[in-house]
Amino acid sequence: MATSPQSVVVTGAAAGLGKALATEFLKRGWQVALVDIAADKLSATVDEITALGHPGKALAVEADITNEESASSIFSKSVAEFGQVDALVNCAGIMDKFQATGEQDVSLWNKVLDVNLNGAFLLSRLAVQEFLRTDGRVSRNTDTSGEVKTGGAIVNIASIAGFRGGAAGVAYTTSKWAVLGLTKSTAAAYARQGIRCNAVCPGGMATSIAEDFDYTSMGQLFSTVMKINEVSAGLSDVNRLSRLVAFLCGDDGQDINGAVIRVDRGWTAV
Template sequence: MASTTLSVIVTGAAAGLGKCIATEFLKRGWQVALVDIAADKLSAATEELRALGHQGEALAVEADITNEESVKAIFDKTVAAFGQVDALVNCAGIMDKFHGTGEQDVALWNKVLDVNLNGAFLLSRLAVQEFLREGRVVRNGDATGEVKTGGAIINIASIAAFRGGAAGVAYTASKFAVLGLTTSTAAAYARQGIRCNAICPGGMATSIAEDFDYSNLGQLFSSVMKINEVSAGLSDTGRLARLVAFLCGEDGQDISGAVIKVDRGWTAV
């Protein structure tokens, strides 16, 4: 019998925004599968969060989200530990080198698309299958009392999905495609109560920036610096994490197919 406690898979959870999102769910009493490819960082982050004594339960799952078998193992381990999966947060992502189309290295293009888009697709595919699985405990019904399977997917996209000068061509293309993945998923499974939304952050102080190699940058990097000069600054990861939890929770059940900018007005400039 599945637990009545809600459970969520958060990718990229060893550091930065993913860790912050995982922390917020744990504070709210959710069971959280923290997924990351960096084993040492993942172990340290999981132990740190467990030590804080939050009501929720943390499970560390080392995995490569670009590998189909590895992604299947994420769901197998989460269901074995928590009974079922109620939400997925696709937060794992990597940057490019701000190169334009003509100068973009093919290997890096493939890597960025593999992590940012293909990984989100593979996880979303199995999340939908899990939400529709026979015998899964139903968490909610609609206003008419019709029973629906429910389940929520949050894709962390970027304002690069709206601005050609906010990143390089690989990152921009990957995040633009994530919006298509989001809206298609929301439309296809609306009648089953499965919700899918995208959040598009602007600048944030996360590990994706801290670990970035600033050598050999492309010409688009200068346009990003110009935006920085007139923007309102970096967004707060804690507030964004609370938005993610809201969208996955009971009060967010009427929101699906939404693309939400969290950028302190970057795209308004």
């Protein structure tokens, strides 16, 4: 059993759920690379979390996850600092304006798909390559037969919009359905190497994703979304969700692979 702390890359870590995720991992003694494109906000977040005195080690990495070179720098910096990366949480995401297909702004479509899907793919690709690296890498995974495998975990933060057609606009909805496909494909491809990939699908959450909404310019699907909201049981707690994600990344989650877990207080059960 390795004695060095495990390490994780968390994207979108400057605020909201990403910040809560990074804090939870640090509480558990993990080494955490906090990734965000907003440099000032990221720096302030790292300073704030570090001041709390958690046993883990924080590393701030300013990066654009939609750019291949910038995304690659996340892993090179994390490996240089921590020795290796054991887990990835794809949390970075942006919302659309609830536009339906016929009215969807093409530039916004491209931006949402770029951040929510392409960014998750680029980081997942790099994570798998890191997990499969053999030179100097310490395996964290031993199956029930005692066989040591590569190990490594990815958790994609998806959404209940990955199950419904009327929970968001066409761009966000498409991106989250696609993230579930990315999750399943990755899980199936690398299960025998001990690499796991799961998705967590929150319902309503009080995060920064809606901070920049201009509710006066919402698209055709907005009224449908508001109707669906009427049967919501309320907002989920980011700290509880963070504990679930940390569980999925840790040793006790090694038997969970390819799972899609709804965290919506029963919203999609209605």
